[in-house]
């Protein structure tokens with residue numbers, strides 16, 4: 001597996017968004033710009049000191065490529081959370097933080113569609129990047145459904161108002177404030193969502209909120225393959241310290257060698273797949289630019305669709321049964337179970 005490249009980014013600004021959320025803006029040196037080009041909805045992985053050692057944590061980019069000149073992440077404090085509190089307390093203008101290049105598949109393939117964007121709390125960060133890209137670089141329309149605990153917790157309120165004023169025909173924002181509207185339920189979300197027509201859905205927020213949203217979308221028979229979900233899990237391993245440790249070493253029954261046929265960006269390639277290698281390693285060893293981040297089954301940055309054959313996932317902490325039934329797999333965790341496996345990054 002190719003070791004990730006570590007970069008040092010300088011903090012240009014820290015913005016207090018709400019009482020418990022800070023944005024950290026990174027300035028890029030000219031030589032860093034190419035490696036840090038990104039797609040709306042992608043995230044950075046940060047190296048954070050902790051207790052004499054360190055942690056790696058992913059944070060979505062709230063900035064939009066080709067619209068915002070700098071990269072911005074927005075971090076919400078988690079109660080007793082190690083990384084989020086360190087960033088909120090210690091990230092300062094002028095400081096340098098080690099960061100991996102942008103990654104992630106929570107990104108629209110085209111910006112000319114009708115989008116329903118569903119965000120809960122800090123889940124607004126990747127959603128904001130997508131929203132600004134659709135409005136600023138595409139021709140699509142956006143309905144944003146944005147849930148928060150109370151009025152004071154709403155991140156990016158002023159920016160959203162500004163965008164609403166600028167794009168009144170293409171953007172609508174529905175706020176759900178738990179302190180007055182109550183907890184969102186799938187029935188109430190279903191009523192809400194069925195009032196709109198949309199082609200593509202992006203969902204990011206706390207687990208129970210996303211489950212409600214998924215149930216509501218299922219109830220209105222919205223196709224699963226057009227629902228994109230980002231889960232904010234903490235990484236267990238540290239790709240900055242040990243790439244090998246991040247691969248996981250659990251012994252599994254060694255399956256047969258196989259052949260994998262890969263569809264990506266409209267092209268098809270075929271590779272032999274030794275039975276003891278994870279699919280992601282096979283793809284990168286063969287020179288493919290396969291998306292990934294944690295390499296430990298936590299972030300879903302490496303997901304693709306299985307269109308033929310079967311695989312076993314060594315560790316899966318992010319895909320749900322419904323995702324797996326719909327054919328999604330984690331390439332960083334997949335070992336082959338059939339002689340031929342076909343996957344697609346395009347469908």
Ligand SMILES: Cc1cc2nc3c(=O)[nH]c(=O)nc-3n(C[C@H](O)[C@H](O)[C@H](O)COP(=O)(O)OP(=O)(O)OC[C@H]3O[C@@H](n4cnc5c(N)ncnc54)[C@H](O)[C@@H]3O)c2cc1C
Pocket residue numbers: 043057058059060061073074075076077078079080081082083084085104122125126230231232233234235298299
């Ligand atoms: C792709 C991706 C994008 C993300 N984007 C964002 C973003 O834009 N903004 C954002 O705010 N977050 C984002 N996250 C989440 C972020 O990466 C962290 O998971 C989050 O900040 C919490 O990390 P932490 O280190 O503060 O908490 P952790 O230290 O990981 O703790 C998390 C919880 O576990 C509990 N805990 C910790 N250690 C123990 C223990 N030993 N025993 C029992 N309980 C324990 C803590 O009390 C806390 O409640 C993203 C995650 C991913 C995967």
Ligand code: FES
Pocket residue numbers: 291292293294295296297298299300301302303318330331332333
């Ligand atoms: S790279 Fe994170 S789950 Fe595979």
